[in-house]
Amino acid sequence: MRYDAPMPKPAAPGSTSTQNAGPPLDDSVVDHLRTDYARLPADLTVGEALAAVRKNPPKGTVIYFYAVRPDGTLAGVVPTRRLILAEPATPVLDVAITSPVTMNAAATVADACEFFILHRLLAFPVVDSDGRMLGVIDVNLYTNELVDLAAIDAREATDELFQVVGVHLEEVRTGERRGGAAGAFSPLRTRFPWLLANVGGGLVAAFLTGLFEAELKEQVALALFIPVVLALAESVAIQSVSLSLPALRAGRPTWRSVWRRTRAQAGDGLVLGVGCALLVAGAGAAWLGLGVVALCLLGGVIGGVTWAAGVGAAVPNLLRRVHPDPHVASGPIALAATDLGTLLIYFSLARALL
Template identity: 55%
Template sequence: MATETSLGMDLDDPVTQHMRTECARLPVHLTAAEALAAIRENPPAGRVVYFYVVDEEDRLLGVVPTRRLLMSALDRKVGEMMIHPATCIPSTATVFDACEFFILYRLLAFPVVDAENRLLGVVDVELYTDELADLDRREASDDLFQLIGVKLQASQQESSFAGFQNRFPWLIANIAGGIMAAVLSGFFQAELEKVVALALFIPVVLALAESVSIQSVSLSLQRLHGRQPTLEAIFRKLQVEGGTGLFLGIASAACIAATAMVWLGQWKVALCLFGGISGGVTFAAVIGALIPNVLRYLQREPQVASGPIALAATDMMTLTMYFLLARWLFA
């Protein structure tokens, strides 16, 4: 998805389109005195935060902060005072990648280098502050709507029928999920009639799983902005999210099962709740992370489709595990 800011910057833009090509270079062989003299003779354009140390072929070797250069002994070599290796942004990076560098490393500027480590330019934080604030507002609103199957632009339609056309198709996933949930309940009607308490806890079992599923979808969408996932990255993410879901499921299930035990005094109901919630929440975390990543990997838009599909799949699997465990326990 290409996200554009109010100033026309696209998160998928190559960072090279927004860098400054004029940056403060210092040859590695200079002393501090020679470097200061060269700077006075040819003042660098714009605000200078860091000086970039390069070799004869303009390959980046390190970075010298302005304060360090000014405070160093005049006979000290630039190569001795530089910070090495320098944190660089590759020329293949996008604007989104550059924003992540500012957030992660909290520096005021980053050099941009090519595949051979030649210095191409500098990305300055001032170029991004206004855009980041605007993106934060836009994306937070857009993702909130898209998780429930609505695009923010579509939600602002003045025509009632146009709004219906844009919003109804993705509700079909929820309708299908609800119908299948009713069918599932019919298959396990004997268990529900035998132990009415099982039906009492269905809302909380589904609510916990759905909440975790939407959390996983939301986190995955945030990480996918401007990125194309690999199969290895997807598998690794599913492992982490599955572990997180398991911990969340056990903690939530323990609370609900303890409540059921104190309230009803039926250990089989408590065990059924513990197993159903633990399994349902674990599956919800995995499916919530899987669907956005798979859709993006297949070159499809994950923002609108992920939420409804994840919720429907979560409801189906959670109820199936809950009812199967009940059938086994109360056989």
């Protein structure tokens, strides 16, 4: 049997598909397909497939092999490792992924970008409405840096590659490539909803403060230190968010990894909290000479910073389990939760000690 490798599709004049900047995000993926993909008849055995490949080597880069039926429909995707390691008598479809992730011909380059970030694969088959294989869309659509990344550690290279792809997706999300009213009002659609977390958190914090009005009246000095207690907790929360986000490029975390990362950051927060609390409580005691306020500051800062560090690690990880891009939402949600938890710890200590 003959291995069929179609000729490459000629590049259109002025095409940008080989430039690092990538093609326009509203382009159709059909305009940027690779048709020199490694195609195999679906009824071959592994031995026959390897013989066909040796006889007619694919002309383009081989990322995956694609098992195609006689009518042109996609039967499955065969990872190269599986094909090489399988027994020669094994049918190709036995080592193929028979329910692969595919892209519809109506998809845009922006849709392809979403696919790469969500599924973290290096190529996707593009099919028409009848399931017939039209071609392959791969990461070379976005960047020529793939070859340069080969010299880097494999995991680091993969993370950096998908980060590059993510830049293109972020552009379309924020409307940086749009003009007129659509671009001007894009922040309202993409960022404003998450700022409501800060609005809601601030209102709840004001209500929470009102519940401890008696303690504040009895010891007005407690109110003087609310800004510094919150500022320390918020700073640590943002630090933890920033440290957690890069690790999420590798994929959706497990519940065990969420717990492990949260616990590790909370431990770091405890150490930071003790150091900050000693300074703030010491300054408060020297300034006001009020032991009870110093104790409230000591416990409030330690508890608040520890809570903030844990929240800053947990929020991005939990969001990543339900959404491929937790960057925009993590900060507002983590800060709102940090403020509420820190105030509750600080005022509860004051109620217990006064």
